Amino acid sequence: NAGVTQTPKFRVLKTGQSMTLLCAQDMNHEYMYWYRQDPGMGLRLIHYSVGEGTTAKGEVPDGYNVSRLKKQNFLLGLESAAPSQTSVYFCASGDREYEQYFGPGTRLTVT
């Protein structure tokens, strides 16, 4: 099992560009999450999904959109990137809210 994978691992964007981060899990988990991690701020929840076809806003959803068309995939979109979105993005999945399995992360820089 690959667990949770994220694509890409690194990306540099210019302000105003768009991109999509892909998260895939092969554990048949119902719940999937997108977090961002900034120095000294821990993990902050952007959006999450409790099942295929569902999405919900987390703590910091502005500037991001998500889709969960297939159970194993959770996509995070940035429509118009801003320097404030420079961060490390982690995807996670799980069947129990308290026990989440994280992907390796995507390091995004917006210039």
Add this chain to the structure above:
Amino acid sequence: GQSLEQPSEVTAVEGAIVQINCTYQTSGFYGLSWYQQHDGGAPTFLSYNALDGLEETGRFSSFLSRSDSYGYLLLQELQMKDSASYFCAVRDNTGTASKLTFGTGTRLQVTL
């Protein structure tokens, strides 16, 4: 809203015992999770407490007191590989019960 407090840094000697505290404020509390994250790596799940008391998993134990809104992670027989950041996270029912709110993390440095 929710808030969690944990020390930003802790230093301990190899072979010793260290306790990382976490206090929280939230409504509709369900439980407290702990995660470990090495530099450059992804967080990994360590433990979860829904009820008062101590949960032991090998060298790691986690404690919860719901009445005090307080928990801690206890690491015994410290090893150099335990140097990492440790996050507490509350599971609560604000909105839905399907998410965690993480603290800002405690950086543990294990020295010789």
